[in-house]
Amino acid sequence: MTVSYDNSKVVFEAIKAAGVRSVSALPETWLGLLLQRAEDDPDVTLIQVAKEEEAIGIAAGAYFAGEPHILLMQNHGFLAAINGIVSLAQLYSIPLCMLIAYRGHFGEPYPWHTRGGIVTEEVLRALDIPYELARDPDQVARQVRWALTLSHSALTPVALLLTRELMED
Amino acid sequence: MERRQCLEMIYPELEDRLVVTIMGACAQELYDLGHRDNFFYLQHAMGLASSIGLGLALHRPEERVVVLDGDGSVLMNLGTFATLARYRPPNLVHVVFDNGSLLSTGGFDSQTTSGVTDLAGIARAAGIEHVAAVDTPMAFGEAMIEAFERRALSVVVARVAAVGPDHYGMDLHLPENAFRFRRWIGGRGRTHGICDPQASVAH
Numbered sequence: 001m002t003v004s005y006d007n008s009k010v011v012f013e014a015i016k017a018a019g020v021r022s023v024s025a026l027p028e029t030w031l032g033l034l035l036q037r038a039e040d041d042p043d044v045t046l047i048q049v050a051k052e053e054e055a056i057g058i059a060a061g062a063y064f065a066g067e068p069h070i071l072l073m074q075n076h077g078f079l080a081a082i083n084g085i086v087s088l089a090q091l092y093s094i095p096l097c098m099l100i101a102y103r104g105h106f107g108e109p110y111p112w113h114t115r116g117g118i119v120t121e122e123v124l125r126a127l128d129i130p131y132e133l134a135r136d137p138d139q140v141a142r143q144v145r146w147a148l149t150l151s152h153s154a155l156t157p158v159a160l161l162l163t164r165e166l167m168e169d
Numbered sequence: 170m171e172r173r174q175c176l177e178m179i180y181p182e183l184e185d186r187l188v189v190t191i192m193g194a195c196a197q198e199l200y201d202l203g204h205r206d207n208f209f210y211l212q213h214a215m216g217l218a219s220s221i222g223l224g225l226a227l228h229r230p231e232e233r234v235v236v237l238d239g240d241g242s243v244l245m246n247l248g249t250f251a252t253l254a255r256y257r258p259p260n261l262v263h264v265v266f267d268n269g270s271l272l273s274t275g276g277f278d279s280q281t282t283s284g285v286t287d288l289a290g291i292a293r294a295a296g297i298e299h300v301a302a303v304d305t306p307m308a309f310g311e312a313m314i315e316a317f318e319r320r321a322l323s324v325v326v327a328r329v330a331a332v333g334p335d336h337y338g339m340d341l342h343l344p345e346n347a348f349r350f351r352r353w354i355g356g357r358g359r360t361h362g363i364c365d366p367q368a369s370v371a372h
Contacts, residue, residue, distance in 0.1 A: 022228060022363055045363045047227065047256065049220075050248030057217035061224015064187075064209070064351045067363060069224075087213035088221075092347040155344075 001109075001168045008033035010137045011099070011162065012041075014144040015070050020097075021045060022062050024055040025072035030101040030167040035072065052077030056084030060094045068148065074101045075120045076113075078159070085157050086127065095151035095158075099144070102133070102161040124159055131159040134166050172266045172329040173198045175309050176237075182317060183208070183235060187225050187354065190237040191218045193273025194333030195266060199237065200341075201334065206353040210339070210346055216246030219253065219263055226258035229354065230364035233260050233317075240267040240281045240288060241274075247291060250324075254296030257322040258364060264313075265292075265324065270331035289326040297324050304328035 012034050015023065023038050024047040025031060038046040049055045052073045062069035073081070078100050089096045104110075104117015124131045130150060134140050143160055151158040172195060180202050188208045190196045196210040211218045222236035243249065243265050253263065269282035280286040289302035299321055301312035309327050316323035 045227070047223075048252075050251050051246070053217065054220040054223075054246065054249060054252055057214070057220025058224035058227075060217075061221045061226075062228045063224075064221070064347075064354055065225055065228035066351070066355055066359075067228040084214050084217055088211065088217055091213060091343055093344040094347060 003030055003033055004167055004169045005033055007137050007140075007166050009037065010140050011134075011144070011166075012037040014141040015099075016041075016044070017141050018068070018070075018145045018148050020068045020070045020148065022067050022069045023047070023072060024049060024058050024069065026050075026052050026055070026074070026077050028074040028077070028101055030103070030162065031072050031074070052081040053084040056081050056088055056096065059096050060088055060092070063094050069097070070144075070148070071096060071098045073098065075103055075161070076116045078120070079116055079123065082123070082127070085129075089157050090127075093155040095155050097144075097148045097151045098157060098159045100159050100161050101167065102163050105164070107164050120161070127157075129157045129159050130154075131161060133161045133163050135163050137166060140166070170304060170306055170309065170327070170329050171332055172268070172327075173334075174306055175266065175327055175329065176202060178306065178310055179235075179313050182313070186233045186235050187229070188235045188237065189218045189221045189225070191215065191239050191242045193337075195237055195239055197334045197337050197339070200339050204339070204341065206349045209350040210341075212343060215242045216249070218242060219249045220246065222261055222263065223249075223253060223256065223258060225354075226261040227256060227364045229359075230258070230260060231359070232354070232357070234258070234262070236261070236263045238263060238265045240265065240269060240279050241271045243288060244280055244286075250292045250295035250297060253322060253324075257297070259320045259322060261322050262313075262316045263322075263324045265326045266329050267326055268329045268331040272331050272333050276331060289324070292324045292326070297322060299323040300326070302326045302328070
């Protein structure tokens with residue numbers, strides 16, 4: 001299995017089409033090609049963090065600054081960022097638009113991804129975070145745009161899970 | 170040296186800056202000096218004050234940002250020094266009040282007590298060029314004047330006594346603080362786009 005070159009481009013173009021020029025991320029395999037594009041694009045600012053919870057703070061700063069922002073992380077990074085999501089974003093009504101690589105679900109060959117993958121959706125539901133699964137490249141631009149829109153109208157974290165169907169060839 | 174003295178000293182300089190504080194004593198002492206809509210009090214999510222400051226500084230390069238942090242909070246997010254060093258926003262001053270104590274949660278010793286862990290040393294080793302460690306009001310005042318005048322990322326670690334206010338409470342709901350903070354920034358208009366972190370790295 002290799003990371004989809006075409007669909008990495010689709011997701012990146014969806015971010016730009018949503019009017020977003022500021023992206024934070026912790027690099028991971030499925031996001032690699034996408035982040036390479038972000039790094040190479042002079043119109044896009046990529047901020048790489050050492051741990052995903054930092055990105056919750058950075059996203060809050062971007063929101064206060066009036067700059068649309070998207071966070072890119074693996075689902076295990078989402079799990080590592082929960083206190084920031086709950087006690088900064090949700091507590092203060094700060095929007096987050098999170099694009100999360102959904103590792104460890106059906107088809108996952110690597111044992112280390114599986115526990116996080118199995119609990120991801122249940123944790124999102126427990127936290128009242130609205131989410132969708134991104135599977136069809138033709139729908140991704142709309143899904144990113146709608147995720148961003150909802151996060152700003154509801155002033156809440158919203159997640160779009162980037163699935164194996166989308167991110168692997 | 171007490172944190173309250175330090176805050177009193179710099180308070181007039183905070184009028185025109187974006188200020189992010191950590192929870193507890195630090196937030197209360199700043200609030201008691203007089204709340205302003207350009208102050209954001211992070212009453213939870215320990216460790217993220219400097220990350221909020223980084224987000225503000227990169228996305229509002231024309232503004233000057235001050236983070237008022239503490240040893241207990243920064244110990245929860247030591248990676249922040251590395252990320253600050255990587256992007257080194259020139260408009261950010263990161264103050265760490267080190268009282269060697271988790272004062273707001275019962276006064277337990279933190280890892281910085283008795284000099285076991287040196288936060289200024291960690292900041293320098295993370296790659297931050299301008300780091301001052303001070304333990305007197307005079308030295309704090311000088312370090313802050315230099316940090317405010319310098320057009321470069323600055324960290325000031327201030328050793329303070331483990332004392333705080335005798336009361337807690339603000340007439341300010343948490344989302345209200347966020348809304349007013351954002352509106353204050355929005356009212357300033359914009360003169361620049363996003364700071365280019367790659368350009369900062371190259372300097």
